[in-house]
Amino acid sequence: MEKKIIATTSLAGCFGCHMSILDIDERILDLIELVEFNKSPVDDIKTFTKPVDIGIVEGGCCNSENVEVLRSFRKNCKILISLGECAIMGGLPALRNGIPIEECLREAYLEGPTVGLNTTKILPNDDELPMLLDKVYPCHEVVKVDYYLPGCPPRADLIWDALVALITGNELALPYEVVKFD
């Protein structure tokens, strides 16, 4: 069987979902037999070098760069998966939704208890920096997403089972313990 190509990225996430990917432990050796990683922090490839079968996205979109990366994933990947709470719902970063951006920036850079070092009192505005979005968007509100793997982070077994199912074309078993809410 030809190896499937995989790409992964972390947008507005904490890399916890990626840690959970690594949590498949020694099965990562089996995974390497099944897939080849392309653009991903796992192998540190920065740009897409070939068409990808499965793209895995951690985190939602909080800035323009997230949107650009997500759009490039959609363009280069046949199948796109939202991995984890932040990609699916916006997650913790989305707590800022509903608070005016000005208030968030003021708190973060001018008035919060930890801003003592910002002696120049400027809000970051360099053209090199990504632009903040009006709110944090889950991935599927920006591009089409094919599959969702919930969890914060999703359990390693779930990630493993889902990948194996996708790669082998078998149906994913979803027993009650996996889909229950609490």
Add this chain to the structure above:
Amino acid sequence: MKDRIFKIISKYNGDSSRLMDILHDIQDTEGYIAGDIMGLLADLLSLSAAQVEETVSFYHFYSDKPRAKVNIYLNDSVTANMFGRAEVLKAFEDACGISEGEVSEDGQLGLFSTSCIGMNDQEPAALINDKVFTRLTPYRVSQIIADLKSGKSLDEITVESCGDGKNALPEVNATVYNNIRRKGALLNNDYPFYSVVRDMLPNISSEEIIDIVSESNIRGRGGAGFPTGLKWKFGSKARGERRFIICNADEGEPGTFKDRVLLTEYPEMVFEGMAVAGYAVGADLGLLYLRYEYKYLLNYLNGILDNMRKNNYLGTNVAGIEDFNFDIRIQLGAGAYICGEESALIESLEGKRGEPRDKPPFPVEKGYLNLPTIVNNVETLATVVKIVKNGADWFNKLGNKDSVGTKVLSISGDCRFPGIYEVEWGMTISEVLAMCGATEVQAIQVGGPSGALIGKKDFGRELSYSDLPTGGSMIVFNNSRNLLREVVLNFTNFFIEESCGSCSTCRNMPYVLREKLLKILNGRGVKQDVEDILQWAKVLNVSRCGLGQTAANPIVSSIRNFRHLYDALVQKEVDYDSGFDLESSVLESCKVVGRQPIFHHH
């Protein structure tokens, strides 16, 4: 200030279940309900501070911040918008020098928006403090504000434009019109008030009354259509040391205003109906829950009650009937559509947030103060009086097989003669439209936003509980109207605004559906969005009360009956579009930090 609060609380004997009245009084004397007052109330009423605050924050007409001396609440209903709300709002803004949602710097004038105030046949309308002003035009607005600024009182201003019928009585003095266009068995003036209580009750048993009501086959006129006789029977059998009768005059369904007219012209019959119900089930207290928007009727109605007490139609041994003690109190609401739902209404009567209860138990078993309680609509109670007077057979001859009797309709929108029409059940929509002088009709909303938006192919259908049920609201839209933008969006906003917030389905799904609708209206929709709406709306069925269960009706019934409007708007070439727009979503943050947006188009 403390002394005034003490006085108010002792007026209500420190009874925490009277919190609604206490808050109304405080708002009247202090202007608003400040945080420290809430703390004081909590101490004095043995409530937690959170309990006081959650009630204050729930209702539209309580405020924890100073409002102006004169507060203008401009109605935002669909008909207000159809008949020039935008221009009227602009006139208010220009005349007051403030925008919607603001209070002028000198604290004199405040301008706010509010949900339907029950004046759909005379829009645009506004509440100014507690006075209703209808048929507003930019000219009239500039006059009102000029008069106010020159020191005239609201009462003086109203006198110049007083409405018809009893609206012109000095104790009402409202710029409100009854617009009664057609009278039938209920509204024709052939009934000598109080004759049932005075002449019949002393000679008839409570069981016989319940039998008459049951045999008449009357069903509730408030929307849900529960058989009234059966409700009374349950209530009379339920165990409890006291029983209560509640008359539901919350009338919040946009487009309904018939209860207002009944309470203006026939309050005697409504109160008499409550007394008859009280006699039938063995209640000793009746509560009329009057929506805040009808506060201008409060003094007038209390006057009628006083008069009834004087004549012993209320009080102890009513009409000389030994041990039949029954009195009526009017409870003023504070602006919340959900308080029309009977269990939310009861919570509100007990001084709490108007959040519906889980059912069962139903109010007939555990209602007000957890005791057996009958909740009936204004029209139901007034009609029962005539049924008892004229007999069940008389009533059964009216209407059709499935729905007996008459229904008082509130008709508004694009028709020559908006107003009140009493018709027999079974009338077709075509007849209704002809009756009110509607032409070039594109659609009619039957039963308010929670009902259905129907088009030509359904105009042959009949008003009845089994075909097209209605609490009375009928809003007509002609061919010039943009149904989705003007009507469906407005109704959906209404439900989002008025949800009590308890159920996650009702709190979220209408919002999600509105986003879909807006996306479609903005040309970014795809066919799948329409399918998604139909699928997703189903989750609302698990909501606790009728508000959530019907909140998707405007969107869903417009898709079912006006699919072509959606088909014309969705994109044909693409099958997926998230609707996301990077350019507009970074505008705000770039402005805040002071930089020009730059986009790398690949």
